[in-house]
Amino acid sequence: MTRLSSTSLAGLPASVRRPAYDRAALKPGIVHLGLGAFARAHLAEYTDDALEHAFGAWGIVGASLQRPDQRDRLKPQDGLYTFLKRAPEGPQLRVIGSVLDVLVAPENPSALIARLAAAETRIVSLTVTEKGYCHDPATGKLKDSHPDIIHDLEHPTAPRSAVGLLVAALRLRMAEGLGPFTALSCDNLPHNGKVLAGLVRDFAALRDDRLAAWIEANGAFPATMVDRIVPATTDADIAEVASLLGAEDAAPVIGEPFRQWAIQDTFVSGRPDWQVAGAQMVSEVAPFEFMKLRMLNGAHSCLAYLGYLSGHETVAEASADPVLSRMLEGLWSEVIPTVPAPEGVDLAEYARALLVRFRNPAIRHRTWQIAMDGSQKLPQRLLGTIRDRLKAGASFEHLALGVAAWMRYATGTDEKGAAIDVRDPLAAEFARIAASAGRNAQALSQGLIGIEAIFGSDLPREAAFTSAVACHLESLFAKGARATAEAMPA
Numbered sequence: 412m413t414r415l416s417s418t419s420l421a422g423l424p425a426s427v428r429r430p431a432y433d434r435a436a437l438k439p440g441i442v443h444l445g446l447g448a449f450a451r452a453h454l455a456e457y458t459d460d461a462l463e464h465a466f467g468a469w470g471i472v473g474a475s476l477q478r479p480d481q482r483d484r485l486k487p488q489d490g491l492y493t494f495l496k497r498a499p500e501g502p503q504l505r506v507i508g509s510v511l512d513v514l515v516a517p518e519n520p521s522a523l524i525a526r527l528a529a530a531e532t533r534i535v536s537l538t539v540t541e542k543g544y545c546h547d548p549a550t551g552k553l554k555d556s557h558p559d560i561i562h563d564l565e566h567p568t569a570p571r572s573a574v575g576l577l578v579a580a581l582r583l584r585m586a587e588g589l590g591p592f593t594a595l596s597c598d599n600l601p602h603n604g605k606v607l608a609g610l611v612r613d614f615a616a617l618r619d620d621r622l623a624a625w626i627e628a629n630g631a632f633p634a635t636m637v638d639r640i641v642p643a644t645t646d647a648d649i650a651e652v653a654s655l656l657g658a659e660d661a662a663p664v665i666g667e668p669f670r671q672w673a674i675q676d677t678f679v680s681g682r683p684d685w686q687v688a689g690a691q692m693v694s695e696v697a698p699f700e701f702m703k704l705r706m707l708n709g710a711h712s713c714l715a716y717l718g719y720l721s722g723h724e725t726v727a728e729a730s731a732d733p734v735l736s737r738m739l740e741g742l743w744s745e746v747i748p749t750v751p752a753p754e755g756v757d758l759a760e761y762a763r764a765l766l767v768r769f770r771n772p773a774i775r776h777r778t779w780q781i782a783m784d785g786s787q788k789l790p791q792r793l794l795g796t797i798r799d800r801l802k803a804g805a806s807f808e809h810l811a812l813g814v815a816a817w818m819r820y821a822t823g824t825d826e827k828g829a830a831i832d833v834r835d836p837l838a839a840e841f842a843r844i845a846a847s848a849g850r851n852a853q854a855l856s857q858g859l860i861g862i863e864a865i866f867g868s869d870l871p872r873e874a875a876f877t878s879a880v881a882c883h884l885e886s887l888f889a890k891g892a893r894a895t896a897e898a899m900p901a
């Protein structure tokens with residue numbers, strides 16, 4: 412079978428949409444750090460649309476901060492890959508052309524820094540996941556004890572972290588009399604623009620106060636809210652794409668039809684016309700962020716832990732389980748009053764649409780995948796909401812059950828006694844706490860709530876919170892996840 416590439420593009424079936432612009436003339440303008448499946452199914456597709464409507468120098472050079480796999484798959488394909496949109500009524504294929512090249516940071520950090528510092532680089536976008544920011548998730552501040560940050564301060568010209576790379580490149584740009592690029596965080600963090608700006612400033616200040624001041628005065632870090640459900644690509648997906656495409660594609664991405672992007676319009680040297688593809692350029696991203704992080708991602712995490720423990724492999728299965736879907740209704744009724752609705756949005760309607768998206772039978776999004784990195788996700792998905800409910804004197808039982816389900820999951824043993832592959836930067840700490848607490852819900856919840864990077868210094872002192880979590884955890888140990896969710900009052 413031929414491999415997808417610039418030369419095989421013309422021979423693909425007519426039903427496959429492909430770049431409708433002159434790709435050979437496309438020049439890079441964006442460097443994307445963390446070129447995983449999500450960015451290729453979101454930013455790169457929006458950019459492909461924008462290029463089709465108004466061609467400009469907005470090609471994307473992707474960078475992998477860890478492994479070479481993505482580059483090794485995409486290079487032989489000239490950066491081309493298929494986006495397989497999975498709608499309940501059937502799949503649709505599109506070849507995306509906006510990615511021009513992929514660099515691998517650990518192989519050659521200088522080449523990446525040079526690309527970031529090049530005059531034609533006007534935007535540096537990021538999807539490096541929550542833990543890629545090397546920050547303290549409870550406070551959003553730079554974690555200066557993080558091994559990558561320590562490394563990057565010692566080796567400023569060969570950084571490993573996203574923040575270290577941005578600062579190394581901004582330093583060169585300042586020295587060369589160039590302006591900064593716009594740094595565009597596309598990760599699921601609250602106030603992602605502000606958080607990234609703070610991390611870059613604080614890291615720069617550890618090296619050079621003048622650089623920190625220059626970035627502060629000239630840089631731009633717009634906030635964004637990104638949304639599209641993009642499960643990890645499986646071997647079965649790759650085989651299906653090959654048979655539909657009639658060509659081999661080693662790097663397809665899978666996604667739902669829905670996509671949303673709200674962007675604060677503060678770019679220092681231009682941007683593609685993403686709004687032609689439906690991106691919302693807004694002055695205030697926060698309402699979109701709150702809505703999405705608390706309602707979509709909060710529900711996702713609860714479904715992931717309760718669903719996994721109840722034996723559901725995917726979100727579609729978990730959300731179709733009447734017990735868990737009732738739990739979601741209860742959760743959203745606690746969350747909605749804490750969310751300032753973006754203009755023109757009905758939050759109850761948004762919740763109903765989420766349930767339909769979660770239940771999309773064509774998407775196999777594993778509960779295990781979403782359960783990953785709970786320590787980095789809980790603060791913005793559940794804990795901020797709990798703080799707001801506590802302040803308002805309002806109930807938060809469903810939110811507390813979500814936290815307890817994460818704790819039960821973090822013990823590393825499922826309800827049948829089988830091991831759970833817990834992936835989290837703090838996994839070793841969970842294991843230590845779980846080993847000493849055993850199945851004692853009080854001790855386990857107290858130990859985990861004591862992790863300040865997750866729960867801050869305030870939540871451990873909130874008796875209503877600690878006792879609700881301990882009580883749910885006790886029930887999770889005694890009755891299991893499904894029965895505990897079933898026993899929740901409406």
Ligand code: CS2
Nearest residue numbers: 637638639640641708711781
């Ligand atoms: C998910 C998100 O993996 C996760 O934690 O909750 O990746 C989610 O699918 C996206 O944010 C949807 O936009």
